[in-house]
Amino acid sequence: MFAGTHRRIVSIWFPRLASDRALRACPVDGPFALAQRLGGAETLFCLNAEAEAAGLHRGMRMADARSFCPGLVSRLARPDLDMRFLAGLRRWAERYCPWVGIEGQDGLVLDITGAAHLWGGEETMCADILVRLTRAGITAQLGRGASLGAAWALAHFGPPSPETPEPDLLALPVAALRLKPNIVTGLQRLGLRCIGDLAASPRAPLARRFGPDLLTRLDQALGNSPEPVTPASEPPQFVTRMTLPEPIGLEGDVMAGLSRLLVPLCARLAAHQAGARQLVLTLRRVDQANQQVELRLAAPMRDPARILPLFTHGLAKVDAGFGIDQLRLEATQVEPLSPVQLGTPPVASPDRLADLLTRLGRRIGLENIHRFLPAKSHIPERSFLIAPAAFSPAQGGFHAPRPRPLRLFPPEPITATGPTPPARFRWRAMPLTTARATGPERITPEWWFEDENWRHGLRDYWRVETAEGRRLWLFFTPQNPGWFVQGEFA
Structure with a gap:
């Protein structure tokens, strides 16, 4: 990155990120833990220091934790809020250097190459980071190294106190290489317990037995293989x-x-x-x-x-x-x-x-301007939806096997007998005479819906034109004989 400058990386690990985030929002005195539901049972996800001192640990069943610590205060874990909190910490860490990335679910990585002198050196910078995080109630452990893998290893397996001299990287356990648990177990069974043992062993047998990822992680930690720090991109601000x-x-x-x-x-x-x-x-x-x-x-x-x-x-x-x-x-x-698209003929635009x-919404609210949308149902009352016009795109036209009335209202009974439309009937205090009737169109109720309006069963719909000029939509219920008016055509 800088000519003649050795690369320096700082890794920040937040071992209690979730619980620290929850306690900052609502402090609790005494043992505290966040729980998550796995396989129908609640287990501990993240604990504060008091809960760990009481003998609790991550992955413990909530029922067992209650028996060990009756005064435990618990809440449900919110991984989404944890990642949002970690993103905020990443933005805060940019005050130390411009190259800050998120490492996993609970860590940050800073490329401080060429920036540490602005804070009086690496020790002063790291001390300032820890002081500010501690003051904010956030537990953190730092590691410094010439590579991302070395900094991560020292942050997770190095001494928790910054005053303690940092150990040699080769003296750390093999788990500090960010390996899978099964690989760590296999190496320990072979007697390879620290990174120095692994580095002194022949590489070819290790690659054949554990795969190439083992040697890649080893080379990254020792600085023999490059591993860039990728800062997260900020969303555009308009x-x-x-x-x-x-x-x-x-x-x-x-x-x-x-x-x-x-x-x-x-x-x-x-x-x-x-x-x-x-x-x-x-x-x-x-x-x-x-x-x-x-x-x-x-x-x-x-x-x-x-x-x-x-x-x-x-x-x-x-x-x-x-x-x-x-x-x-x-x-x-x-x-x-x-x-x-440029150079195309103009088309109708909404x-x-x-x-x-927008102009009407400024006065009465966008939520109060509605449009009708087609619905997949042959039942007249369910063949459309009413949605805010500004927040629902216009869809295709309504497709019905027969013409549908412009106005639709709840069924209104009329006095008539027989399966065919009456020659004369009275509707809304108006005497009407049937001039022409078209039908019937039989519609059966949808059995998967319990609708009180369709308790009469089948409906035979008729399009009736009256001598007085009214064009009505009538239906007859054969199972429970009766006539009703439900709509009016334009």
Whole structure:
């Protein structure tokens, strides 16, 4: 990495990462453990120092742990929160060097080559790391070496106290080479208990018996085989900011500044093939108070000309006070948006509909604008779904074997007899005369659903056109004779 500089690696191991994370959120006095469910039984996943002093250990059944330590406080393990916590520690560790990666589920690795002198040397840097982690209530063990494997081995199998001189790498057990448990057991049975014994043994028989991974791990620890430190990539941040030399207060001036912020933000979105679904404009006043304007879009967008007018309604409610001296625009919710193919004929686009939904959503809420979606059911009441239009893409058209009415309502009984539509009947206090009837269309209930509305069994649907101009959808129930009106055609 640096010419004439020996590589130096620091490995940080958090032996109680999960329990430390949980105790930071909700402290507990006394023995504490996180439990996980494996095979129908709860076992201990991570313990604090008091629980380990009471004789408990990882993998112990919760029932046995309760008998050993009746005062044990336990919670369920959350591996997802643990990894999020570890990612936060990785970002914090970048204060020491730019090359910081995550090692496994409970460790970090830092490539401090050329950076240790900024902290007064490796010893001073490592001491500062331990002091800050201890102050935050996080248990950590550090190891330093010329390779990632050596640093990892010293962090996991070296002395826990930083004041203790670090042992020679060759004196550490073979388990420090990050080997599988079965390989470690096989080596111990052969009398190869430390790394020095393994390094002095012939390589060919070891490779034939244990595979090439054993020698690869040995060479990585001794520095004979390179092993890079790969820093985790940060997710892109879609934020633009503008500090004004003089405060502004007019809506037109804010819109002009917003238009200048939208251009680079949308260009960054286009570079990542994404579109903004939610935008937040923060206006900082000269009295240090903040005004926020949130814009929720009905579809992902990255066109400044389309987004800018949608802020008008929100900016009209802003109190500028004695003036605004900073504008900050952030896309807080981003979704993938494929690039537009150039040179193709223009096609119908849902952009205008999305803009209309956004404008209406600013006033009544996007959740209150619904659309109908087709459902896989031949039952009229179950043949459609109602979903928010902004959060459910439009699907294919409705396909029915027969025409369906525009209006559908709960069945309303009418007085009639016989399996064919009555010549005259009364519906909603209106006397009607049948001019034309088309049918029947028999629909059977879905046996896998318990529906009270279909307790009469089969239904024979008829399309009835009346002399008075009403076009109704009637059905007859043969099993329990009766006539009902359920819909009306346009």
